[in-house]
Amino acid sequence: MSKKITIEPVTRVEGHGKVTIHLDENNNVDYTRLHIVEFRGFERFLQGRPYWEAPVLVQRLCGICPVSHHLAAAKALDVIVGAGTGDGLTPTGEKMRRLMHYGQIFQSHSLHFFHLASPDLLFGVDADPAIRNIIGVALQHKDLAVQGVMMRKFGQEIIRATAGKKIHGTGAIPGGINKHLSRAEKESFINGADPLNIDKMVEWSQEALVFFKDYYVKNKSFIDNFAAFPSSHMSLVRKDGAMDLYHGVLRAVDADGNKILDDVDYQDYENYIEEEVRPWTYMKFPYLKHLGAKQGWYRVGPLARLNTCDFIPTPLAQAELEEFRTLNNGKPNPHCLHYHYARLIEILHAAEVMRDLLHDPDLLEGERVVKGQKTHRGVGVIEAPRGTLFHHYEINDHDQVTLANLIVSTTNNNEPMNRSVNQVAHSWMDGHPEITEPMMNAVEIAIRAYDPCLSCATHALGQMPLEISLYDAKENLIDIKRT
Amino acid sequence: MKKAEQITFEIDGQTCYAWPGQSILDAARDNGIYIPSLCHVEGLKPAGSCRICNVKVNGRNITACTAPVSEGMIVENDTTKLNELRKTIIEVLFVSGNHFCPACEKSGNCELQALAYKYQMMAPRFPYEFPDKGVEARSPLLFHDRNRCILCKRCVRGIRKDGKAVFAYSGRGGENLHIEMDLELAAQLSDEEAQAAMDICPVGAIIKKEQGYQTPIGARKYDQVPIGSDLIKSEEQDF
Numbered sequence: 001m002s003k004k005i006t007i008e009p010v011t012r013v014e015g016h017g018k019v020t021i022h023l024d025e026n027n028n029v030d031y032t033r034l035h036i037v038e039f040r041g042f043e044r045f046l047q048g049r050p051y052w053e054a055p056v057l058v059q060r061l062c063g064i065c066p067v068s069h070h071l072a073a074a075k076a077l078d079v080i081v082g083a084g085t086g087d088g089l090t091p092t093g094e095k096m097r098r099l100m101h102y103g104q105i106f107q108s109h110s111l112h113f114f115h116l117a118s119p120d121l122l123f124g125v126d127a128d129p130a131i132r133n134i135i136g137v138a139l140q141h142k143d144l145a146v147q148g149v150m151m152r153k154f155g156q157e158i159i160r161a162t163a164g165k166k167i168h169g170t171g172a173i174p175g176g177i178n179k180h181l182s183r184a185e186k187e188s189f190i191n192g193a194d195p196l197n198i199d200k201m202v203e204w205s206q207e208a209l210v211f212f213k214d215y216y217v218k219n220k221s222f223i224d225n226f227a228a229f230p231s232s233h234m235s236l237v238r239k240d241g242a243m244d245l246y247h248g249v250l251r252a253v254d255a256d257g258n259k260i261l262d263d264v265d266y267q268d269y270e271n272y273i274e275e276e277v278r279p280w281t282y283m284k285f286p287y288l289k290h291l292g293a294k295q296g297w298y299r300v301g302p303l304a305r306l307n308t309c310d311f312i313p314t315p316l317a318q319a320e321l322e323e324f325r326t327l328n329n330g331k332p333n334p335h336c337l338h339y340h341y342a343r344l345i346e347i348l349h350a351a352e353v354m355r356d357l358l359h360d361p362d363l364l365e366g367e368r369v370v371k372g373q374k375t376h377r378g379v380g381v382i383e384a385p386r387g388t389l390f391h392h393y394e395i396n397d398h399d400q401v402t403l404a405n406l407i408v409s410t411t412n413n414n415e416p417m418n419r420s421v422n423q424v425a426h427s428w429m430d431g432h433p434e435i436t437e438p439m440m441n442a443v444e445i446a447i448r449a450y451d452p453c454l455s456c457a458t459h460a461l462g463q464m465p466l467e468i469s470l471y472d473a474k475e476n477l478i479d480i481k482r483t
Numbered sequence: 484m485k486k487a488e489q490i491t492f493e494i495d496g497q498t499c500y501a502w503p504g505q506s507i508l509d510a511a512r513d514n515g516i517y518i519p520s521l522c523h524v525e526g527l528k529p530a531g532s533c534r535i536c537n538v539k540v541n542g543r544n545i546t547a548c549t550a551p552v553s554e555g556m557i558v559e560n561d562t563t564k565l566n567e568l569r570k571t572i573i574e575v576l577f578v579s580g581n582h583f584c585p586a587c588e589k590s591g592n593c594e595l596q597a598l599a600y601k602y603q604m605m606a607p608r609f610p611y612e613f614p615d616k617g618v619e620a621r622s623p624l625l626f627h628d629r630n631r632c633i634l635c636k637r638c639v640r641g642i643r644k645d646g647k648a649v650f651a652y653s654g655r656g657g658e659n660l661h662i663e664m665d666l667e668l669a670a671q672l673s674d675e676e677a678q679a680a681m682d683i684c685p686v687g688a689i690i691k692k693e694q695g696y697q698t699p700i701g702a703r704k705y706d707q708v709p710i711g712s713d714l715i716k717s718e719e720q721d722f
Contacts, residue, residue: 048618050626052695057586081693164700168585171699179699398620399692 067104068384074172075380082372086247092366093176100162107155114148126438176369230255233304241310297415300387302342314352517711522635589687591703597710
């Protein structure tokens, strides 16, 4: 008998997803699908709008990491207004944007790890959902919860100071930035009362790593084996191979660490990346063109970035990277839950970068905007918290957008997220075709390692937003469960 | 202090003075009293088209920008009922156009948005019309988004090139009533004149090209204080 089991999240945030698990006649998992069932349409309704609106309009895609869309769009428009491809801005323009971006990485990663992921680690996959959430963390691990909340707040304050607002600001404009950092803002970020100063943020970032590594020692098997599988990895890296989350060239490595894409100018991304459409989901499946859809898929995000870069250009994070790399003997790390480990190393890196930038006088004064010969096409790529983010715009002679193409981080991770869900389904359900609460949470944990932006990857407070439907071989609904 | 030629009238119980022939709106502002307006711009002939400045005189609603003050006039302005009416007008203006503040570069400098905040508009009570009147992008300096236009005619009255109106009503008599930009005249506008066209528009319908979002959030006109806050009466003010 063949059954179809549907896990259908019904609420919340930037993506309504559902998971279907299809069983074979022996009650083992046959195949699984992570469906993204919503359609946003931003690429269409940008058409006809004046190009300079794009960074402000398109960031409305997301409330968690709007800065990434804001900056990726602005970078694409830098090319259009003749300001160069990421390194042509004035020192003030580029550094203010970098500060904005690393503030974004810091706050978004903090939200991702502390608010959304830590309950699973602290309470376990099969814990009562009523306590397995950030409120539960706050009640039982107050210090950790406070650190998470305040680290997020610090990152958001950095965004407010650079973009004008904590969410959906207007700071980045084609060719530069619309404000300087004020001396008062700088002073408060450097010497503000504890805990809201950058030194405390660096310290807490290190403590978070200590917490995770301690947890890892005690739960090595779970962390290493949960939904792990080898894959290729892709990200931007700086020209010299350093980690750079704001600008660089595209690099991809295979499961053994061989470079399968290197030193690629992302203006030419269409020559290297293609997207496959599958009929059951709105989300496409990107892959490296020269390897084809079957072999060319890759992971993006913190784990991928730690696997592709040669080094991290800040000392504390570099030391952590060296330790991290010993876990898999220098080969690309294939462990799904090590995304969180990598995320914490990036939090530390972001804190170090912010600390350096905050002492830079270019933030306080200097030319903010540069423009040159206008062109009709521009591509902006940035390493968003969840991974590589592509924005591609074309305009007509009247300054109207004629084409917008976005490949967002979640899309880049579509195939690996699907595979992770598949792994979880196999390990929990083969021979036991029963939907249990822990099994459902395990599916969430797999998705959440990559991305908290799907509704199914987000903890509702004390309530998991899942609906399970069970179908028999004839596609009749025989059971439905809501938790 | 009253000057010899001035006439005396009253707004919401407050004694005010006006020059003969002065509109209620202008006189109120001279007396430090805020009456909201959208279609009115100082120096242009009043149009009375938006109705947001309507006040009550002798039991009747009239537009303060067009009605002259008369001796002994009793004007009601800042009343619950009138403010509710004004809020309703704002809501109707919002649903009549595509006013998507989150991405509009006039946000923070927009008079319609500022009035919506002042009168605490929440979710509109009326259905959105989602008009499709198109955009005019062919001018070298100006981007004209007709779906954001509130038909106040400030641009029609205020923006001229060599004596000719750059903007004019078009499509009268139906749902497609809109303001048309004369491309030939618009192409002759100087940078300053194009900026003046953007500035005279109370909303984001007329946008000067390639300079969006240059003012950071926090420094825009209505970021810190509500619209009308500049009209604080000073006892020393010389009328």
